[in-house]
Amino acid sequence: MRIVVQDAPFDLGEEAGRFAQADAGVGAVVTFTGIVRNTAAGDLKAMEIEHYPGMTEAALTEIAERAQTRWSLSDVLVIHRHGHLTPGEMIMMVATAAPHRADAFAAAEYLMDYLKSRAPFWKREITADGAAWVDAKDEDEAALDRW
Amino acid sequence: MRIVVQDAPFDLGEEAGRFAQADAGVGAVVTFTGIVRNTAAGDLKAMEIEHYPGMTEAALTEIAERAQTRWSLSDVLVIHRHGHLTPGEMIMMVATAAPHRADAFAAAEYLMDYLKSRAPFWKREITADGAAWVDAKDEDEAALDRW
């Protein structure tokens, strides 16, 4: 298991390639990557991500450990950036490796659902109109009910 | 949309990195990678994958097009190898890009479920005991019922 919280960019290709150099029992690798999406108006200048140092790593570790208890997983990777990002930049990724695909998919979705609503990150969008905190979505909270 | 059927290896890192260099509307990228898993006994020498040239590409294209109709997707990638593979080698990958994560996840799982049971590939395992065709699993056929 590897949990990384950093302000520096990460290389999805490098991370995914390295993660999938797995042991002989791995048959399935799922990755999810979150990317800074522009606003509908196309006027996003930047996204700033604040986090809670210390608690962030602990929360991500706990979420990953719960996923490992619940599904048969060979490995888990979580990378999440904070600080100043521009549209098109990668915010975060999770990766799961498992003997079977159903476990790898379910665990990746579980990690994402919990990471969205239970890991201490807060996004702020900077546009020509100024800065605005991104509101949590009811659907993200509701997504936890399925687990 | 890109559909590739080839005997040559592919580079997951390179493919995933390139695929995620997406347009401004993409917020979520999901990849699935299938890897040749060793047998429980650890005696797998090779896996051979036979396919139906012509129909394979058509079937994969149709599956990908149906996914694009069903979910809001920005892009779809499918790579599937055939021929002679050894344990630990990557067999195939799918990738989906979407504005939202739920669409990217659902479409990737749909692609995998249909690819497993509806695209004309057949696997044969070569062990010290000889060669044996891999049986289709009831659970793979049952997985289609959810769509």
Added chain:
Amino acid sequence: MQVLYFAWVRERIGVPREEVETSAATVADLVEELSAREERYAVAFADRAALRVAVDQTLTDFDASLDGAREVAFFPPMTGG
């Protein structure tokens, strides 16, 4: 008509493809005709539940018409991914 065989169907019949002269109206008729011709077809086609069929590279079933068909393929359930 080109008839193609894959995986263990190919192995049992002994060739990957062949040209077959037939006036079979449906896939089921073709299976019966071939099975009556030679034992190796009868063996390969014995368990239809274990067989899948494509006509002109599209998955279909044993009731499918062969009217105008150029290519028929027989194979076991797929195991890709």
Added chain:
Amino acid sequence: MQVLYFAWVRERIGVPREEVETSAATVADLVEELSAREERYAVAFADRAALRVAVDQTLTDFDASLDGAREVAFFPPMTGG
């Protein structure tokens, strides 16, 4: 006790963290005590449904005890990923 604020809670209160002398028994008591002290706390804590709280870096709720707590943090619902 260290009290930390994040995102718009931090902006409304004006500092990211501060040392607070308090004998509040629960998180709710601490919120009332701070809200009574200064308007900026009352404003930041006005809508509790829009607030989340962590005691010693573990998510909890307003009923949580502060007995032995070293660090309390207030913030809006998280929006990572």
